Amino acid sequence: AVLIDHAGQPVMAGVHPLADLAPRDVVSATMHAHLQRTGEPHLFLDGTGLGAEVWHSHFPTIRQMCREHGIDPMTDPIPVQPGAHYLCGGVAADLTGRTSVPGLYAVGEVAGTGLHGANRLASNSVPEALVAGDAVGARLAAELAPAGTLTPVGAGGGTPVDLVDPSAIGTIRDAMTAGASVSRSETGLAAAAADLTGLPGTTGLTHRAVTATNLHTVATLVLAAARARTESRGAHRRVDHPDTESGWARHITLRRSPTGEVVLDTSPLTPSTRPTRTETEAA
DSSP, rough: EEEEOOOSSSSSSSSTTTGGGHHHHHHHHHHHHHHHHHHSSSSEEOOGOHHHHHHHOOOOEEEEHHTTTTTOTTTTEEEEEOOOOOOOOEEOOTOOOSSSTOOOOOOGGGOSSSSSTOOOGGGHHIIIIHHHHHHHHHHHHHHHHOOOOOOOOOOOOOOOOOOOOGGGGGHHHHHHHHHHSSSOOHHHHHHHHHTTTTTOOOOOOOOHHHHHHHHHHHHHHHHHHHHOOOOOOOTTTTTBBBOOOOGGGGEEEEETTTOOEEEEOOOOGGGGGGGOOOHHHHH
16 A cells, blocks of 8 residues: 555655655654645545455455445545554563562563664564563463462552543543654643643542543653653654754653652663573573
């Protein structure tokens, strides 16, 4: 399929050697820039040249979804907009899943191991799921106590989390889409941070309240990290800082202080945050 504009012209031609098969962040950034420049509401993904057999055998779910929205991708181009497909990072963990919390392991999409670097590609799922997953499974199998001998963990003395009311979910999504999506700037990031301040709270512990609170927590951390990283690197693109800076070749770690404030650390990862070869082999 080929990305085209409203005049039917290919959008990725001449932008990257792989054209429409360029890395996702390159495609999204190109789309975003094109829409900003032309004012068009969206672009189109033209898959009409694939043929009916390919659509039926390879993409039946996508075809059905399109048809539910009144579009037949075999004959009509599909309206599309750019998206920030993945964020790089997550819960700080080594390649055997260990985090800073005893007994808490993180693996796969949720784990920030540094495995995928500054960009997130589809192929990263393989080492994240298979390599890290196998290492975590082996470590747990070797370290977990026999069934029936574990002692439940009691309530800790940490700072309680203030729940965000579910009515704020739309505000959170709109703020992040406007200020922290494909192309970022201090102005947009600051506006998003302001929109996330003072959201209504709730005392009702419901699934929707937990979801709203989780979204707000992740959004707050993303904004803090994005505002601190005054450069463009990988999928993080700052229009006010378009170049990659060698001084920013390090990770950003965020944690919550005892008083509930976000504490940001930009020091390089130490060897202790990565498993040694002996530890990896033992796992």
